[in-house]
Amino acid sequence: MTKHDAIKQHYSMQGLLEKIKAGLALREKTPDNVEPSDLAMVDEFHVRGRDATLDLFRTLKIKPGDQVLDVGSGLGGPARVAFNQFAANVTGIDLSDVYTEVGNELNRWLNISDRIRLIQGNALDLPFDSATFDSCYSLHVSMNIEDKAGLYSGICRVLKPGAKLGIYDILKSENEELLFPVPWADDNSTSFLASPEELGVLLSNAGFQLESMEDDSQKCLSWMKRAREKNNKAGGAPPLGLHTILGPSAPDRVRNLVKNISAGTARVAQIIARKV
Numbered sequence: 706m707t708k709h710d711a712i713k714q715h716y717s718m719q720g721l722l723e724k725i726k727a728g729l730a731l732r733e734k735t736p737d738n739v740e741p742s743d744l745a746m747v748d749e750f751h752v753r754g755r756d757a758t759l760d761l762f763r764t765l766k767i768k769p770g771d772q773v774l775d776v777g778s779g780l781g782g783p784a785r786v787a788f789n790q791f792a793a794n795v796t797g798i799d800l801s802d803v804y805t806e807v808g809n810e811l812n813r814w815l816n817i818s819d820r821i822r823l824i825q826g827n828a829l830d831l832p833f834d835s836a837t838f839d840s841c842y843s844l845h846v847s848m849n850i851e852d853k854a855g856l857y858s859g860i861c862r863v864l865k866p867g868a869k870l871g872i873y874d875i876l877k878s879e880n881e882e883l884l885f886p887v888p889w890a891d892d893n894s895t896s897f898l899a900s901p902e903e904l905g906v907l908l909s910n911a912g913f914q915l916e917s918m919e920d921d922s923q924k925c926l927s928w929m930k931r932a933r934e935k936n937n938k939a940g941g942a943p944p945l946g947l948h949t950i951l952g953p954s955a956p957d958r959v960r961n962l963v964k965n966i967s968a969g970t971a972r973v974a975q976i977i978a979r980k981v
């Protein structure tokens with residue numbers, strides 16, 4: 706199996722839509738009465754969930770009517786936030802056909818499928834004209850992408866001059882080994898973390914000027930601790946969560962992520978860069 710196929714398979718939970726429907730049913734929700742907030746525990750596949758998405762979009766200053774690109778759009782949770790709360794027109798691209806199909810179905814449930822376009826494709830081969838987008842964001846995606854120079858130069862090409870890129874990603878510390886499995890990979894054959902320094906150089910070489918890089922690691926650890934305490938108090942995980950997307954290995958993967966961040970082997974950062 707190629708690395709590409711292995712990554713695609715990692716993000717291909719079978720029966721995902723039915724699992725989401727079953728989780729919603731436990732809260733007496735159906736496709737007819739579901740609201741975006743009911744999906745937040747499952748459609749935001751990154752640490753600090755919707756809080757992190759809102760922080761990123763506010764820093765990125767997404768404006769009503771902006772044409773925004775979501776690279777690695779997953780189930781479309783961040784895209785729905787960009788549309789619902791910032792009135793942006795969003796195009797998302799994701800390697801996983803399962804996530805893309807489920808994400809488009811969730812948009813149909815919410816009657817917004819004419820406003821958000823989620824397409825299946827590779828972030829390394831963006832099928833868009835040059836200078837199409839007013840901004841771009843990518844949350845927890847580049848960890849699976851080895852060719853980061855190709856990734857950022859492709860994004861730079863499709864952005865208008867002066868447009869901003871917002872990244873929310875897991876970065877590494879130099880020369881340290883991660884504990885696996887983690888939410889994005891079983892081992893280092895499909896995990897490619899950059900250090901903050903490497904990312905700065907990659908962005909600059911791709912045609913961006915770095916505006917800010919904020920380390921969110923402590924915020925993430927506190928958020929995950931609060932989530933754990935809430936689950937313990939409730940006697941288990943909520944009906945929808947990372948376990949819906951990743952299956953029974955989810956707790957192990959999250960535990961290792963917490964250990965990696967606590968040890969300083971991995972860190973979580975919000976980055977803003979501008980196309981020069």
Ligand SMILES: C[S@@+](CC[C@H](N)C(=O)[O-])C[C@H]1O[C@@H](n2cnc3c(N)ncnc32)[C@H](O)[C@@H]1O
Nearest residue numbers: 716749750751777779799800801827828844849
């Ligand atoms: C951890 S999930 C994050 C999804 C979404 N950004 C979010 O925060 O909810 C990582 C996503 O990156 C996508 N991905 C990984 N490699 C990709 C590539 N080369 N091109 C497009 N998407 C990719 C996966 O399919 C998956 O949906």
